[in-house]
Amino acid sequence: MKKRIAIFASGSGSNAQKIMEHFKYSDDAEVSLVLSNNPEAYVLQRADNFEIPSHVFDRQEFYHTDDVVNILKRLDIDLIVLAGFLWLVPENLLKAYPNKIINIHPALLPKHGGKGMYGDRVHKAVLAAGDEEHGITIHFVNEHFDEGEAIYQGKFKVEKDDTLETIKFKGQQLEHLHYPKVIENLLKKYN
Secondary structure, three states: OOEEEEEEOOOOOHHHHHHHHHHOOOOOEEEEEEEEOOOOOOHHHHHHHOOOOEEEOOHHHHHHOOHHHHHHHHOOOOEEEEOOOOOOOOHHHHHHOOOOEEEEEOOOOOOOOOOOOOOHHHHHHHHHHOOOEEEEEEEEOOOOOOOOOEEEEEEEEOOOOOOHHHHHHHHHHHHHHHHHHHHHHHHHHOO
16 A cells, blocks of 8 residues: 655645655555645645645644544554744654654754754855855754654755855755655655
8 A cells, every 4th residue: 555645834835846756656655645835835736736635723722622633543544854944843643643744954954953943044044154164954853843863864065155045956956856856765665
């Protein structure tokens, strides 16, 4: 039986798109559901383009009910993938999917992580700190922002003439290349 992936995203969903593309013709796994806390998120259109069902939830449903967990269980989801999802994962979801929720962060954690550190904010912090290298971290999700065990880190050198746009581009290239592969490798470990 194919392994089933659920993607949570809050925005555009470029990583979600790469994951959907990667597993579209896979015999081993599929993206079964895309979930978002933002009814205007472009990721919902991307899911529709791949004929993948989606579910939009609000803060009340996510934090004060078991609705989202129940939907995931009903669909026999094996792995939850956060792809630009900006809310802290609640305890009921963490308990229902121990070590089966992963996230990608656009920095080399533990540097430049934590609440409010996402997107351009991370890259600006890297430039402001004068970091000589930058990259991505794919990690398990726990009850704190960006503190779960790292699964994979990809790095690149920050050149002296790099701008916000160039380091963002380099980081996205690493994300798009490695996130689907890390997901595939993780799923092979699950029975």
